[in-house]
Amino acid sequence: MDKIKISNLEVFCNHGVFKEENVLGQKFLVSAILYLDTREAGLTDNLEKSIHYGEICKYIENFMKKHTFKLIETAAEKISMNLLLNWDNLEQIDLEIKKPWAPIGIPIENVAVEISRKWHTAYIACGSNIGDKKKHLDDSIYALNQRETCRITKVSDFILTQPYGDVVQDDFLNGCLELKTILNPKELLTCLHEIENAEHRERIVKWGPRTLDLDIIFYDDLILADDDLIIPHIEMHKRDFVLKPLAQIIPYKRNPVNHKMVIEMLYDLQK
Template sequence: MDKIKIKNLEVFAKHGVFPEENTLGQKFLVSAILYTDTREAGLTDDLTASIHYGETCQFIQHFLQEHTYQLIERAAEALAETLLLNTPRLERICLEIKKPWAPIGMSLETVSIEIERCWHTAYIALGSNMGDKEGYLNQAVHALGETPGCKVTKLSSFLVTEPYGVTDQDQFLNGCLELRTLLTPEELLNRVHQIEQNAGRERILRWGPRTLDLDIIFYDDLLLNTENLCIPHVEMHKREFVLKPLCEIAPYKRHPGNQKTVYEMLEELKIS
């Protein structure tokens, strides 16, 4: 990924733990590495095909002067997220905020915070076999799209499927969506659980009936196995009701573990 670098932009703003810092203000130095694809701009000499660093500097200055935070950690987090949400073509940002006049009663050059944040691509499976099934799935798609730091970029059709695990229950309606997100895997898990609960989901019987079921299938090419979360989903390769709608929107997405594409896993499942 190409980089546009901004180094030590001076901004006078009012961030700090002490009241006088919030009133009188002080100088901050902001550096940013903007990760984007500059190929088109390099070939066409068209500024709209890149990121306008002058406008970005003005945005940074305006944001830091319009808001007041106690911690530069909070200032950096909020600024990075706002830049990612509002800057077309920006995929990743490395942001550093330096505080050269930190009031600690000792001589130092600067105190700084440096963070790196970026857009991630997640794939989420949706299912329902109670009540207004299509309504529950559409509700989940809307809720994810309205979640701060999330954009639904692709959505499969909804498919009627037979129940899995516990077969003595109504047919399911299943689908998959692609999500661009700034949330971490754990934050995304908490959000999908919240959406399930808002839909009246009750976890009584494993593989039992549910108003809404949301599973994180992929998150970038991450391999993660914790007490609460396994990515990729541990049984996705066994589930046609996941692979079939997923194949509609991401047939050539590779499983980071077995390196097989979604299409290949679906074809293997059909003949097994």
């Protein structure tokens, strides 16, 4: 991906743990690497197809001066998130904030915090088999899209499927969606649980009936195995109600674990 680099933007502002830092202020140096596709801008010589680095610098300066934080970690986090949310063609940012006058009582060139934040692509399976199933799915998609940190880019058709497991229950309405998000996997999981809870989801019986079920299937090409979250979804290759709608929107996406495309996994399941 292409990059625009901003090096050592000087900002005099009032961040720090000590009261004197908040009152007297000090110099900070901010550097940023902006990741985007500059191809069209380069071919057309059109600034609107790129990012106005002067506006980025002004935004960073104004933000640093307007707010007061104890930690430069907080300043870096909030600046990065706001830039990603407010500049449509910005895909990723690496941000560094240096504090040359850090009051630690011994000679030092500077103290710095450097972070990297980006838009991630996640694929979410959704299902419902209680009450107005379509409304539960529609409401969940709307609620997710209303989150500032989430942008739904594709939604599959909803399909009626038989329940998975041995519990006797009504048929499910299932679908999948593509999501751009700044949230990390655990934050995204919490977000999905909040939306499930708003639809009165109850976790009483495994694979039992539910008003709403939202599962992370893919998150970029991440492989993650924690006690409460496994990505890619460990059961996806066994579930046609996940693979069928997923194949509508990303048939050639490869599972980073078994290296099979979605359409291949669906074919294997149907053999």
